[in-house]
């Protein structure tokens with residue numbers, strides 16, 4: 001039961017984020033859907049409310065574009081002004097293998113949305129999360145972190161851009177962020193854990209254009225083998241609600257079980273360096 005709990009879910013209008021919001025709303029949580037497009041978010045909220053049972057919590061929509069540091073700052077200002085506490089922050093929004101794009105802040109899009117935007121968001125909400133302790137931060141990563149490296153010499157992909165590598169890098173950054181933040185939050189009552197949801201049937205593949213002939217086969221395979229968004233949301237919901245993970249810090253989960261990571265995702269030195277560089281990139285000093 002999440003009655004009396006306030007939960008922020010980023011990217012809540014689609015896929016895993018929408019299914020997570022639906023479930024937490026059904027458990028009577030107060031869910032803040034943090035989305036870049038108000039209309040799409042209101043539409044998703046309407047649908048969730050319509051399909052809900054008699055017992056449910058509250059759904060609020062707020063605009064958050066993680067590709068814009070200005071938007072992240074505006075969102076956090078509002079939250080800090082309006083919310084006395086945040087019990088759970090779920091960094092869920094993500095973008096996958098888009099063509100090379102620079103954000104208004106001059107960052108590569110996948111690194112900006114998946115890592116830097118969430119990095120700034122979490123840091124700006126950290127005092128509130130600490131005041132709300134025990135509170136939880138949940139980072140949605142991906143097993144495709146294995147395809148990335150933190151190439152510190154070209155984090156904005158100015159020298160070369162490989163969209164699969166850039167996605168993997170951003171998801172590796174999510175894990176290193178969770179590791180370093182977990183270390184920093186020791187003793188504060190704020191826990192930080194990551195998860196990999198598995199392969200889930202969502203809108204994430206919108207930038208991947210399959211040849212016409214392959215599409216029916218892909219649909220068939222995805223219906224047969226991919227998780228539904230509800231199944232994909234299970235570990236996010238588990239980490240948000242379960243007493244089993246009370247006090248658990250800096251771990252990664254898959255299918256509601258602790259998952260072992262490759263050494264590159266548990267390298268404390270790289271995690272610290274990425275933290276410092278990310279602070280400079282988003283313009284915060286602590």
Ligand SMILES: NC(=O)c1ccc[n+]([C@@H]2O[C@H](COP(=O)([O-])OP(=O)(O)OC[C@H]3O[C@@H](n4cnc5c(N)ncnc54)[C@H](OP(=O)(O)O)[C@@H]3O)[C@@H](O)[C@H]2O)c1
Pocket residue numbers: 010011012013014015016017034035036037040064065066067068092093094095113140141142143196197198199200201202203204205
């Ligand atoms: N699906 C999978 O198989 C899979 C596997 C591993 C990991 N994941 C991870 O799971 C998370 C959720 O993805 P999904 O599969 O549910 O995909 P999805 O259906 O495409 O949902 C992604 C969400 O992120 C939002 N988003 C994208 N760019 C944003 C921005 N600049 N600012 C704010 N929100 C933004 C999208 O908003 P719009 O609708 O407005 O674009 C959407 O709500 C991602 O972090 C992804 O990396 C997914």
